[in-house]
Amino acid sequence: MNPTVSLINHPCTVCFKSTSMWCSRCQNAWYCSPEHLQSDWARHRRECVPVASARSNTLATPPPIQPQLVTVSAILFAPQEDRPRIITVTCEPPHTPAQGACPTPLIQGYFPGGQADNVVLTQGLNGEPLRFPLHLWYSPGALAANAPINQAIFRITSGAASKPWCGPVIVLKYNGSRRQGYSDAGSNDLPALSAYFLAYK
Structure with a gap:
């Protein structure tokens, strides 16, 4: 019998809704939607340390914020x-x-x-x-x-x-x-x- 891997749900960093998706870059912050990751990126980017390989259930990390003219x-x-x-x-x-x-x-x-x-x-x-x-x-x-x-x-x-x-x-x-x-x-x-x-x- 093959063991099944069950994903543990975590609270979304923004709204605390239960989710199994995380930041693809650090895999250490949980978000229920790409919009919540985007809205939290200005804060999260300061603590987001990349990991070597990405796993499934990841959300694409937004690009760095470009300085404005x-x-x-x-x-x-x-x-x-x-x-x-x-x-x-x-x-x-x-x-x-x-x-x-x-x-x-x-x-x-x-x-x-x-x-x-x-x-x-x-x-x-x-x-x-x-x-x-x-x-x-x-x-x-x-x-x-x-x-x-x-x-x-x-x-x-x-x-x-x-x-x-x-x-x-x-x-x-x-x-x-x-x-x-x-x-x-x-x-x-x-x-x-x-x-x-x-x-x-």
């Missing part, structure tokens, strides 16, 4: 405009989920040939540290290419900057000193930017 407000100093203006910039999440990695702003379209360099401004007026550092993106070849002087920067510095700024400049604002993401930049950031443009040699 985010948008933030940034300041654009356009060369031909008299004033800086607020624009919306889309940021792409890091390709590898490294701890502390910052999203990448998608700003290439604002720069000739898509070429942009960047610098981080950590000090404001009178050298005090900025709680939210500013990330400046600019065109390194604009001056060499005889690009027109940036009128928006010329205006906020009253033409007193020792170095003429040419080409577009985009400023994003970090969400803290650890620089792990961006928050919305705005007109309150202009005094620190003006001081930077004036002091830059």
Whole structure:
């Protein structure tokens, strides 16, 4: 006589309904339906340790949650405009989920040939540290290419900057000193930017 294997029912992790189906990845969490596994995946994925082989009565584990694009407000100093203006910039999440990695702003379209360099401004007026550092993106070849002087920067510095700024400049604002993401930049950031443009040699 062949022994029969009887499946022991367990309570569903979400609704506690009796079930004999489990997560296919770890085989250690019980769900009565794929929908309940999907709804619990954000929590369960932190404890879901894969096993070597899958057994029957498994539910397919949802794919990892993909990071979403985010948008933030940034300041654009356009060369031909008299004033800086607020624009919306889309940021792409890091390709590898490294701890502390910052999203990448998608700003290439604002720069000739898509070429942009960047610098981080950590000090404001009178050298005090900025709680939210500013990330400046600019065109390194604009001056060499005889690009027109940036009128928006010329205006906020009253033409007193020792170095003429040419080409577009985009400023994003970090969400803290650890620089792990961006928050919305705005007109309150202009005094620190003006001081930077004036002091830059």
